[in-house]
Amino acid sequence: MVAFTNPARAEDLQIEESTPISKGGLSGLYITTGVGANWPIDRVGKGERGIFTEFSNPGFSTEAGLGYEFKPLRIELTYGLDANNLEGYNSVSGKYFKYIQGGQTRKNSAFASVYWDLLPSKRLSPYVGVGMGLTFLDVGAFSDPGRSYQGYSKSLFGYQAKAGLSYALNYRSKVFAEAIYRGTSSFDTDDGFDKWSNPSFSSWGAQTGIRIGL
Numbered sequence: 001m002v003a004f005t006n007p008a009r010a011e012d013l014q015i016e017e018s019t020p021i022s023k024g025g026l027s028g029l030y031i032t033t034g035v036g037a038n039w040p041i042d043r044v045g046k047g048e049r050g051i052f053t054e055f056s057n058p059g060f061s062t063e064a065g066l067g068y069e070f071k072p073l074r075i076e077l078t079y080g081l082d083a084n085n086l087e088g089y090n091s092v093s094g095k096y097f098k099y100i101q102g103g104q105t106r107k108n109s110a111f112a113s114v115y116w117d118l119l120p121s122k123r124l125s126p127y128v129g130v131g132m133g134l135t136f137l138d139v140g141a142f143s144d145p146g147r148s149y150q151g152y153s154k155s156l157f158g159y160q161a162k163a164g165l166s167y168a169l170n171y172r173s174k175v176f177a178e179a180i181y182r183g184t185s186s187f188d189t190d191d192g193f194d195k196w197s198n199p200s201f202s203s204w205g206a207q208t209g210i211r212i213g214l
Contacts, residue, residue: 027214033064034176034209038082040105041203045189045196050092052196056105059084061180061205065111069213071120075113076131080160082107082182082203086142102151103142107201109135109158109182117166127176129162135184137201149191156201157185172213180205 040056065078086103090096113131135158141151164178183202188195 028069029214030067030069030211031065031214032067032076032078032209032211033062034178034207035060035062036180036205036207037061038084038180038182038203038205040084040201043199043201045198047092047194047196049194052089052092054089055087056084057087059105061207063207063209067211072117074115074117074129076111076115076129078111078113078131080107080109080111080182082109082205084203086139088144097144097146099142099144101143102140104140106138107135107158107182107184108138109133109160111158111160113160113162115162123168124165126163126165127178128164130160131162132157132159134158135201137184137187147193149193152189154187154189156187159183166211174211175209176211177208178206180207 037058038061039058043054045052045054060083061081063078063080065076067074067076067078082105084105086099086105088096088098111131111133113129115127115129117125117127119125135156137152137154137156139151139153142149160180160182162178162180164176166174166176168174181202181204183200186200187198189198190196
């Protein structure tokens, strides 16, 4: 009898290891938080004098919020922050100018997102997601060697797309790593000298974090 039952027990352990973790008593609600970095995409502004290209330095990102899981889908309401500094710009004549001070940039966003876990019954699962909401863009005053420019604040439509990989630590907790694209609607600015039409204030990013069931 022992010779026949031992292989079955080993097989059961393998199956249990390959399937997470979905015991009763959990509500489906969870909290999520992540931290990482972002790399802004160059922005080409247009005005009466021509076009210019503005650059930003890589910066810090974070996101936190509340989610609900109903496999294989999840929904989340989160707050996201992307913090950067303006680097410089190519003028309408094509000459590069480096900003010498100021230009702190903050994108504070509120997103409603939906995610699809591709392997929801496994410990290790890839996922994809999209979200939309509001982004409050705040750019502080800044200057180059010849001029000082006014900062500005804008309320914009915001959106994000993600692809990531999660790993279940136990019945309640999953860690994850994800790639992110975030963008905004276009907007107009007046730097005190000229008026400009600006495209999406967008960036690529990466975050690691944890989701904990409630």
